[in-house]
Amino acid sequence: MTGIFRRHWPGQSDRPALALHCMLASGSYWGGIAGHLGGRVDLSGFDMPGHGRSDDWTPGPDDPDYHTAVTRIAASFITRPLDLIGHSMGATVALRLAVAAPEAVRSLTLIEPVLFAAAPDPDEQARDRQMQRLLSEGRREEAARGFVAVWGAQDFDDLPARMQQQMIDRIHLVAAAGPTLSQDRADILRKGGLESIHAPVMLISGQQSPPVIHRIAGALAERLPDVGRATVPGAGHMLPITHPEQVAGLIAVNLDRA
Structure with a gap:
């Protein structure tokens, strides 16, 4: 590529x-x-x-x-x-x-x-389903917030605005890798x-x-x-x-x- x-x-x-x-x-x-x-x-x-x-x-x-x-x-x-x-x-x-x-x-x-x-893990499976639902509904920011809440180093609101937007723009990639990981x-x-x-x-x-x-x-x-x-x-x-x-x-x- x-x-x-x-x-x-x-x-x-x-x-x-x-x-x-x-x-x-x-x-x-x-x-x-x-x-x-x-x-x-x-x-x-x-x-x-x-x-x-x-x-x-x-x-x-x-x-x-x-x-x-x-x-x-x-x-x-x-x-x-x-x-x-x-x-x-x-x-x-x-x-x-x-x-x-x-x-x-x-x-x-x-x-x-x-x-x-x-x-x-049932909790991770529930998180996967939640992300898929949010993305299917176009609620990308909520999906990004949920992901960062579990896997991030700090709260989403504490991140610079530019970084927040980058995460929102990329959150579909997390879902794209999901089937391989789960x-x-x-x-x-x-x-x-x-x-x-x-x-x-x-x-x-x-x-x-x-x-x-x-x-x-x-x-x-x-x-x-x-x-x-x-x-x-x-x-x-x-x-x-x-x-x-x-x-x-x-x-x-x-x-x-x-």
């Missing part, structure tokens, strides 16, 4: 890494993580379609779903084994890549992967898939994140051959932004394990 804005934080040239951001944000927030890593990896990233400085997502009738489109873009960055880092939906893309090509992953750090199919249409959880990842994996959660996040981490950890789990005290879902030093420290632990 054209119109994708690439990001790069230079570091150790023989240690490439790729970082994948969450929904309704951009790759820019990995800059804080890169700073705390101090050049230990040569970190690349990109803004997902419809996010940050990338072009809007305007799929044609024969184009893939949103999650698949993002996964293909991420795969285009991989030319040799690398350290793969993902947050929220970005973490599910990272996991999808690792299952598809475990030999391409040197280490895998998953920060709050929202693969809800791994731990079906129904595992990408078959990430297929038999033998997680078990094939022999690179060291680190699962990072925020202490104050929704309970489903911790259940997902537990379900994934049960199947991964080489896995560590960490919880950041006082943090919520947006911990790469709110707690970059702690998150970078945990990423570094996993880098050392590779």
